[in-house]
Amino acid sequence: MISSDVIRGYNDTLILYMLLDGESYGYEISKNIRQLTQEKYIMKETTLYSAFTRLEKNGYIESFFQDESLGKRRTYYRITRLGLAYYKEKCEEWKVTQEVVNQFIREW
Amino acid sequence: MISSDVIRGYNDTLILYMLLDGESYGYEISKNIRQLTQEKYIMKETTLYSAFTRLEKNGYIESFFQDESLGKRRTYYRITRLGLAYYKEKCEEWKVTQEVVNQFIREW
DNA sequence: CATAATTACTACGACAGATGAAGTAGTTTA
């Protein structure tokens, strides 16, 4: 299990990744992250939804509603141009981060 | 430059790494981290010293004084058995974290 | 020789992101 402080800087990135190939909504993204990581990382509901708010405020995602008659109303999200640019930046940053942290990892 | 939220979960680990090969003190550790990462990561003073407090409270490091006549008095730190165990855990966790995050990184 | 820079911290308050707990509300399964 991964501690939250590690992923802290990348929760937004994970969500944006999940939106790269098309719109989605909270519950689905949550499930997909869980599955993709084989339960190695489970994003908490509150973390996820507060990330949506932040991402939308920053203009990285847009919310909208589908007209669907069934089920509880979902808020769908799609990534924006700005969000894509931010995602790419984060990917670059991640490479540097890995290099940096790896210098402090000793093998035994 | 790396954002602080990324390293957040690993500042303690970086410090412990710096103590693996012997005792040191704040200012020295700070300089060494800066040099080792070629300025790619600079730990803020307040972050560093608050990390010392936390690490000592958790029993991961021990503080002591050298009897030195010169300069402002330094607080030296050494890593404990518990600290070493924690460090090793963190190294393992880091490997998993890398695998997880890398699943959300797309190459362009 | 005065002053700036460097070394080596300490105190304090603010802030952002993560989280636990709890609640709402509709749908599907047992």
Added chain:
DNA sequence: TAAACTACTTCATCTGTCGTAGTAATTATG
């Protein structure tokens, strides 16, 4: 009929980071 699942929302709290500022001693500079 109740439990489980889907799909959120609100709120209050905690932790770690960071900006600002201050203290105090030593060393370099002009």
